[in-house]
Amino acid sequence: MNLNRxxxxxxxxxxxxMAGAEPGxxxxxxxSKTVTVVVPxxxxxxxxxxxxxxxxxxxxxxxxxxxxxxxxxxxxxxxxGDLARSKPDGYTIGMGTVSSNAINxxxxxxxxxxxxxxxxxxxxxxxxxxxxxxxxxxxxxxxxQELVEFLKKEPGKHxxxxxxxxxxxxxxxxxxxxxxxxxxxxxxxKGSSQAILDVVAGHVDMMFDNIPTAAQQVKGGKVKALAVTxxxxxxxxxxxxxxxxxxxGFEATSWHGLFAPPGTPPEIVEKLSKEVQAIxxxxxxxxxLEAMGVTPVGNTSVEFKDFIAKETVKWAEVIKAANVPLQ
Amino acid sequence: MLKIRNGRDFVGGMxxxxxxxxxxxxxxxxxAGNSFQMGPGYFPRMLSLLLIVLxxxxxxxxxxxxxxxxxxxxxxxxxxxxxxxxxxxxxxxxARLGLAxxxxxxxxxxxxxxxxxxxxHSILLGLFLSVCSVLLFTRLLSLPVSxxxxxxxFLGNV
Amino acid sequence: xxxFSNLWLGASTAFLPMNLLYGFVGCLxxxxxxxxxxLGPTATxxxxxxxTFGLPPESALIMLAxxxxxxxxxxxxxxxxxxxxxxxSSVVTAIDGYQMARNGRAxxxxxxxxxxxxxxxxxxxxxxxxAAPPLAAVALNFGPAEYFSLMVLGLVASVALASGSLxxxxxxxxxxxxxxxxxxxxxxGTPRYVFDxxxxxxxxxxxxxxxxxxxxxxxxxxxxxxQERSVGVKRVTGxxxxxxxxxxxxxxxxxxxxxxxxxxxxxxxxxxxxSFAAYAMEKRVSPNRxxxxxGAIEGVAAPESANNAGAQTxxxxxxxxxxxxxxxxxxxxGAMILQGITPGPNVISDEPKLFWGMIVxxxxxxxxxxxxxxPLIGLWVRMLTVPYHLLFPAIVGFCCIxxxxxxxxxxxxxxMAGFSVIGFALSKLRFEPxxxxxxxxxxxxxxxxxxxxxLISQGDPTTFLRSPxxxxxxxxxxxxxxxxxxxxxxxxxxxxxxE
Numbered sequence: 005m006n007l008n009r010x011x012x013x014x015x016x017x018x019x020x021x022m023a024g025a026e027p028g029x030x031x032x033x034x035x036s037k038t039v040t041v042v043v044p045x046x047x048x049x050x051x052x053x054x055x056x057x058x059x060x061x062x063x064x065x066x067x068x069x070x071x072x073x074x075x076x077x078x079x080x081x082x083x084x085g086d087l088a089r090s091k092p093d094g095y096t097i098g099m100g101t102v103s104s105n106a107i108n109x110x111x112x113x114x115x116x117x118x119x120x121x122x123x124x125x126x127x128x129x130x131x132x133x134x135x136x137x138x139x140x141x142x143x144x145x146x147x148x149q150e151l152v153e154f155l156k157k158e159p160g161k162h163x164x165x166x167x168x169x170x171x172x173x174x175x176x177x178x179x180x181x182x183x184x185x186x187x188x189x190x191x192x193x194k195g196s197s198q199a200i201l202d203v204v205a206g207h208v209d210m211m212f213d214n215i216p217t218a219a220q221q222v223k224g225g226k227v228k229a230l231a232v233t234x235x236x237x238x239x240x241x242x243x244x245x246x247x248x249x250x251x252x253g254f255e256a257t258s259w260h261g262l263f264a265p266p267g268t269p270p271e272i273v274e275k276l277s278k279e280v281q282a283i284x285x286x287x288x289x290x291x292x293l294e295a296m297g298v299t300p301v302g303n304t305s306v307e308f309k310d311f312i313a314k315e316t317v318k319w320a321e322v323i324k325a326a327n328v329p330l331q
Numbered sequence: 332m333l334k335i336r337n338g339r340d341f342v343g344g345m346x347x348x349x350x351x352x353x354x355x356x357x358x359x360x361x362x363a364g365n366s367f368q369m370g371p372g373y374f375p376r377m378l379s380l381l382l383i384v385l386x387x388x389x390x391x392x393x394x395x396x397x398x399x400x401x402x403x404x405x406x407x408x409x410x411x412x413x414x415x416x417x418x419x420x421x422x423x424x425x426a427r428l429g430l431a432x433x434x435x436x437x438x439x440x441x442x443x444x445x446x447x448x449x450x451x452h453s454i455l456l457g458l459f460l461s462v463c464s465v466l467l468f469t470r471l472l473s474l475p476v477s478x479x480x481x482x483x484x485f486l487g488n489v
Numbered sequence: 490x491x492x493f494s495n496l497w498l499g500a501s502t503a504f505l506p507m508n509l510l511y512g513f514v515g516c517l518x519x520x521x522x523x524x525x526x527x528l529g530p531t532a533t534x535x536x537x538x539x540x541t542f543g544l545p546p547e548s549a550l551i552m553l554a555x556x557x558x559x560x561x562x563x564x565x566x567x568x569x570x571x572x573x574x575x576x577x578s579s580v581v582t583a584i585d586g587y588q589m590a591r592n593g594r595a596x597x598x599x600x601x602x603x604x605x606x607x608x609x610x611x612x613x614x615x616x617x618x619x620a621a622p623p624l625a626a627v628a629l630n631f632g633p634a635e636y637f638s639l640m641v642l643g644l645v646a647s648v649a650l651a652s653g654s655l656x657x658x659x660x661x662x663x664x665x666x667x668x669x670x671x672x673x674x675x676x677x678g679t680p681r682y683v684f685d686x687x688x689x690x691x692x693x694x695x696x697x698x699x700x701x702x703x704x705x706x707x708x709x710x711x712x713x714x715x716q717e718r719s720v721g722v723k724r725v726t727g728x729x730x731x732x733x734x735x736x737x738x739x740x741x742x743x744x745x746x747x748x749x750x751x752x753x754x755x756x757x758x759x760x761x762x763x764s765f766a767a768y769a770m771e772k773r774v775s776p777n778r779x780x781x782x783x784g785a786i787e788g789v790a791a792p793e794s795a796n797n798a799g800a801q802t803x804x805x806x807x808x809x810x811x812x813x814x815x816x817x818x819x820x821x822x823g824a825m826i827l828q829g830i831t832p833g834p835n836v837i838s839d840e841p842k843l844f845w846g847m848i849v850x851x852x853x854x855x856x857x858x859x860x861x862x863x864p865l866i867g868l869w870v871r872m873l874t875v876p877y878h879l880l881f882p883a884i885v886g887f888c889c890i891x892x893x894x895x896x897x898x899x900x901x902x903x904x905m906a907g908f909s910v911i912g913f914a915l916s917k918l919r920f921e922p923x924x925x926x927x928x929x930x931x932x933x934x935x936x937x938x939x940x941x942x943x944l945i946s947q948g949d950p951t952t953f954l955r956s957p958x959x960x961x962x963x964x965x966x967x968x969x970x971x972x973x974x975x976x977x978x979x980x981x982x983x984x985x986x987x988e
Contacts, residue, residue: 048819049819052823056827073897074535074897075897078690082687163945168675169675169678191944192678193941198756201812205632217812217831220833220834223833223834224835226810296831339919343919351667354667362677367948367950371674372681375667375682386660389657389660405714407712414709415705418889418905422893422906438886441885442878444712444881447877456879456883460883464886472522
């Protein structure tokens, strides 16, 4: 091996990388090679689905491969740790959710990345409303008001299921408890499918569940929907009122967005953000997402950043008020 | 006078007791709660205690019951070391060398554990399997690992 | 609509040449990937999922189902040939299957697995077609209390897996249960035994543990007494079942199918219990029980049929309620959502073509699997004649990649290496690994359901006795325990007497 030649190549490679970080020119020829999209959850889940949909479109629009890489584990922390450690040159970007980017910040005592540096938000892709469903045999209530009255009569006697401690589904339940002062027992499960099954079967009384699966159970008459947790009514359940119309300020959606590692040149972030906005605004994509029960968003990086800041504060308050043990 | 009739079980029982104690020690900060309101530490602690009891039983048995005659074990420390450390090496090198060189090193290293090992065969096998695994895993199944990592000049994917 | 017109509708979808082709390709890919050590059904489906994105919904699901069957059969193949169970349900297949392979009877073992699975698959598919909705209602009766009692029964039955000392087997189960507590506690969210390693928050991975304890550990033992070039495998005698074999497997296959079909319906881990409950039962009732653990063909037939019957009926909760019962089903639901179909209680009436097409294709998928795999048996068996010094490096290599592919992380490779040391130490001390793995699988489910039931009943332990279903399961567990303990107690007495 010719050492000089190796050094020369190494130097050239370094120079090339530096050029990548240099502002201004960076965005013009970006992307010039394959981009990795880290999905910090397992293949086949919601986050993975949105990640793949957007990656496929970015692929078409920017003329480079956008490859999805699943790095599941520890509530998204492992994948995000990888993302934070990767080179901030725009060639590694990643998906994040309400749990991984707004709740875990408070819930976990230690994160495998720098909490304060965080990530560069690119764009919020979609948000999924949760819907409050009750088992009709166990809970005689046709509205949230009736439910609250019913629960107040028998404090501590009723249960709600969730997909795990600290998930947005769990915290929505805690939000209900703190906002209305009812006493309900939290019954956590590993994932939401076991949880909704036990609500359908009547082993647990109620739960907040992501709308796509819950809407099917509502239509099948297995459970009753009392309210949705988004600020607007959901297309899949147009007759169901919003939580916020009954309990002001009640919003608990599960959202999924695209992020870049901290320190990524702002030009690249902007370029990607504009592309994602255009992808989400595309009518075909919009229709596809809406059919899945999802609210397409596609906002700017600044809007997304503000949104995350607000969400982080909101969930931190809920976690504190509900005394959720930190992990 | 106590005589250990089954040395293997004596050690086995003792290891079970040690494992139980280890888990109790490492879980000492977990809240146990009570039988009606179990905390996160309840289940592991009960199980560890149970394991200690079972370990003690095994030890008692080893003193009372004679061991069945069995062939003495042969030990092959070289082979153990190679086969056990090969995956560790694989894990450490994969991100740096990439799949193809790592696989090659792994195969050639592990093959040396056999007494029939022969360098020519090992190298051929290593080459064959690294080509196969690259084709299968990085090309067809798009496992997120590059064929050549950043430590390999020219070919490496930085 | 009656059942025949439904099946006709299904057949007209499933037997479209395109769909048959996709089913076949799915089986082929599933077998090819699943037979690599460490790549079980979940990993295989996750890897191959993107291939199905471009297909119409029916074809995509048919292909995924094919991949699932193929991968599952592939997992059993590695369990039999190289003592490497690719997923939890083939742990018990490895016990007798691998011994059969060492006795030169890998062919009959694989043939038993293939034919037993096909028979079980056929029966379970018919059951699915005839009675899916009422069976789903049965599944709903199982709440946390009932699952806890079922897991207790499963644990008691797993003691029967041991062929050596009972106390040592129990110690292994308990050790496995303790290992199962590693990771985040579901009820409180408290991390346990994670030592601040983020990868441990989700617990130890089954595949990594089992590859270390079974696969790599077996290589270590083989290298110890490497007298012949192909280690320990006797001359291969015949690939197909003899008449005698056929007689012996009939009963186990029938019993395994019945047990598997029932347990598979239960989404909270019933299918996992199926294979070893079947094994444990066979070990009690078989006239050849002395052979168990040394290569009894019943020990392959029963769990494999139970496993495949359970795999079919585990579709019931997903297809009738839209609720996935296990990770594989969750992936299928994910695929359906991507195709624009959200499965729910109405899927039978809203998408009859899809529903009945799936059911018929389950059967055709099983058929294809048999057609594909019976001829392949010769090939697999020939693989055993590859000189061992060439075979084992390849196994170690694929195990490493398999462990890596679980979470696309090298952490699981280290876990595998660590457990190969533990497994090796245990084997030197003559502890059996199978009960440990079963404890490891059952542990989290046992604890979760126990604590969940207590939470729901507000700390009232009589909840386990008030439900008739739970009570009868517990009584049954007590009976099995008495049955398991009684011969060994009397044996102990005799031993003490002769001292």
